[in-house]
Amino acid sequence: MSADASSARVPEGRALERTALAWNRSALSLAATGGLVTKAGADQGSLTSGLVGGGVLLFLAVAVWIYGRAAYRDRRTRSSTLFSPRVAHSGLTAVSVAAGVVALVIVL
């Protein structure tokens, strides 16, 4: 089946695409935060904690990106998604809070 035919079948096609792109941007923001946390750790003289914290955030950024892609594909084909939106959103909130805690630990 071509992509055009698939889009025509799903009335919310463009809204779905915008949502997938928003997940992409969230993953990029998380990756950028991970890079800055690593840099801040190196400048504070705690390179190890910076590398660990930044590495964890970069790993989580990849996980968010993979989830965004999978959710887009599943919603487009109307199959069940990996997680319910509630689980996915609370997970992303937990990841953001973890980023804040890691940054706090490194800054202090």
Added chain:
Amino acid sequence: METRNVEASPGDLGREPDPRFSFANERTFLAWNRTALSLVAAGAAAAAFLRLGVGGARLLVALPLILLGTVISFASYAQWKHNEHALRLDQPLPYRTRLSRLLGWGIALIAAVTAALAVVDVLISEAPPARPANSSTPAPR
């Protein structure tokens, strides 16, 4: 008759809303979450790059940014859930949220503190260096 239960999962309430509205709500949550992450990143950047002559100034800028980002991250999830409830129960969405007020006032306060610190830093750097206590200028003849 439907009763409102804010503790229940959004999926358990009312009727399934138009998916476009759900996606719009999800994008709004993601945008707030990115804002929170940007604040955390700005705090980390302030800790890494800010060099001010005032002692502790770096922390005074970095800590509020990181804390504000963490609070907004929590609040964005609560707002998404509240909006999802409202969509499912056909209730109106709030036009002006507490979250935007929190972000506005928080950024204004941090900007004011940062500006004050920058002014103090400039004043300190332009002040003449203090003369050492044991240095004595020769008396003119």
